[in-house]
């Protein structure tokens with residue numbers, strides 16, 4: 486009994502024996518750049534590092550050039566060249582980094598029919614770890630370049646969010662420039678008389694005095710239709726809105742804002758060419774087909790003493806897609 490207990494204790498002591506290596510002498514063989522397991526380029530890490538650095542720098546310059554060109558107004562083809570070239574270089578640098586500067590497998594150990602001695606296995610483990618230490622160390626420079634490349638790409642990728650969405654519409658769509666008494670004019674500024682359109686005719690009109698601004702024109706554009714020769718009532722409460730067969734509806738589609746510019750006389754419908762919404766002219770321009778969710782706002786018209794067409798008032802609701810009127 487006493488001897489057995491002594492043997493067990495002695496086994497623990499033997500483990501301590503592996504730490505009996507002399508101070509300053511490696512316990513296992515150290516890997517070198519001549520290690521046959523390393524790829525040829527990995528034996529020249531400085532050259533590989535230089536190649537990776539060059540491509541990362543080229544990538545940064547390419548993405549930066551794309552961002553600068555985009556910011557000053559853009560040119561589609563060169564933007565594509567710079568962005569594509571920049572991303573290619575960053576990708577190439579990353580691939581080369583992984584291929585030539587990181588430990589590569591497979592690591593082959595010639596196995597013996599019997600299990601290797603403990604000492605050999607520890608030596609192999611040490612060699613792999615040490616080989617990784619050779620090729621992985623001192624990559625702060627490349628890491629910095631990679632971070633810069635990713636950073637500048639992130640900044641450039643955010644450009645569309647801060648520049649390409651255009652101005653916030655705010656309250657500008659709540660009111661147009663149509664007022665009580667506004668005279669209807671065509672896109673040249675010529676006033677529209679009650680005699681200008683034949684039955685079945687259509688014309689895009691604007692309020693007089695507001696043709697200078699494209700934004701104003703975008704909001705104010707109105708489709709004037711002569712749907713008949715007598716007064717037309719499209720809805721209860723609109724008894725005076727359609728004098729002598731003239732009807733006027735906002736030209737801004739209530740689906741996504743395209744110009745509703747096609748008038749079909751035979752069916753008395755307005756067609757939006759973007760997604761084929763159809764609006765029934767004689768029924769207050771309610772949508773009868775397509776994705777438009779609500780009628781086109783109607784502009785009340787009146788013929789003045791000189792025969793000019795004028796607005797009785799502005800639109801009684803916001804023009805354009807329905808979501809713009811939500812708070």
Ligand code: FES
Nearest residue numbers: 738740741757760
């Ligand atoms: S914008 Fe008119 S149907 Fe879509």
